[in-house]
Amino acid sequence: MGSKVSLVGCRSYNRDSVFKAVEKSIDLLGGIDSIIKPKSKVLVKPNLLTDARAEDCITTHPQVVEAVIEILKKISARIIVGDSPSVFGERKDIEKVYETTGMRQVCQRQRVELVYFDKAVVKKGFPLTEWIDKCDYIVNVPKFKTHNFTVLTASIKNLFGLVLGFYKARLHKESLNPEDFSKYLVDIFELTRPVLNIVDAVVSLEGDGPGSSGIKVDIGLIVSGQDAVAVDSIFATIMGLFPHDIPMIKQASSRNLGIANLEEIEIVGENLGEYIRDNFKLPTIWFYHKLPSILLYFAKRLIKFKMVILPSRCQSCRKCIEICPMCAISLRDDKAYIDSKKCILCSCCQEICPYRAIEIKKSLLLKLLEI
Ligand code: SF4
Ligand code: SF4
DSSP: OOOEEEEEEOOSOOHHHHHHHHHHHHHTTTOGGGTSOTTOEEEEEEOOOSSOOGGGTSSOOHHHHHHHHHHHHTTTOEEEEEEOOSOOSOHHHHHHHHHHTTHHHHHHHHTOEEEEOOSEEEETTEEEETHHHHSSEEEEEOEEEEETTTEEESHHHHGGGGBOHHHHHHHHHHOOSHHHHHHHHHHHHHHHOOSEEEEEEEEEEEESOSSTTEEEEEEEEEEEESOHHHHHHHHHHHTTSOGGGSHHHHHHHHTTSSOOOGGGSEEEESOGGGGOOSSOOOOTTHHHHHSOHHHHHHHTTTSOEEEEEOTTTOOOOOHHHHHOTTOOEEEETTEEEEOTTTOOOOOHHHHHOTTOOEEEEEOHHHHHHHO
16 A cells, blocks of 8 residues: 545534544544654645635635644644735735635634745745745645646645745746646645645535636545645545546656555545545536547647636626736726637636636537537
């Protein structure tokens, strides 16, 4: 057996249930003191994508983060919490994310430091938050969701938030397809290697996640493990996929950064089989991934996706305009408009739109192929 992953049932975000589930999931791995040296400095990294409320299930639930903090306190860890959400520049925007997601309230209650990722250490060309060097360990606390560009987001993808805001847009701009983007994600994972991943999969998102276009789905699990590749492979399986269907898992395992073969993963706690969904709603772009590459090569011009704005829902908040790495969005007649010639389908606009006003439209041929 290689990597160990624990699955613990957790049916609600009730404080006690979450604490017990998180504690049990870590105990099943051998206990927190077998993973982290007492009195160490630990960076806790939740997924705080945007200024969504806990009940929207877009960000890591504050109760899960609070449970992680309480467990780390048992070994007298010095705890830092932070993220680089998908908003740019101004401190007030990040503050709004910390406030709305409930992270500020958790950190105040627990008297731990909530920091901003505004100073970088550059590692292999990536400007990563300086906190990775100021801390002894990273504890990764992602949310499991679908993702319209990378298919799923959990442990590996959450580490993208260690990159400083402005540079994330550049990486998107340089990644014209999910495979290229996954290479960057795996590079960042290799540079940061969290000591522990504790994933909030109590209520997740299926369909067109990871933002407000996703659909809430009860998974009812806290999943933990030291091997991020093994943990994410469990989520691919829950979605009804093979781990190697997900480009970032495939790349990470081919670079020997973790185990993606389920037979080599030691699963403890719940029975994985009971959580596998054969009707899990995959993101729209999934169809693109599953086409044989030879067919994809010839049919590329015909099999098209297009990111479109639904004018009736657009509130002209400009968030999508600010985040688009390709400057493909502008306001026309007071509604957002996407220039599809510039769009690389990175999904950043869709994940940040608070009003579900951005959708992926499929060409007629694609719709026919799906039938
Ligand atoms: S599409 Fe969404 S994010 Fe863009 S301006 Fe409209 S409401 Fe705001
Ligand atoms: S329009 Fe949206 S999907 Fe297209 S490049 Fe811009 S942010 Fe990405």
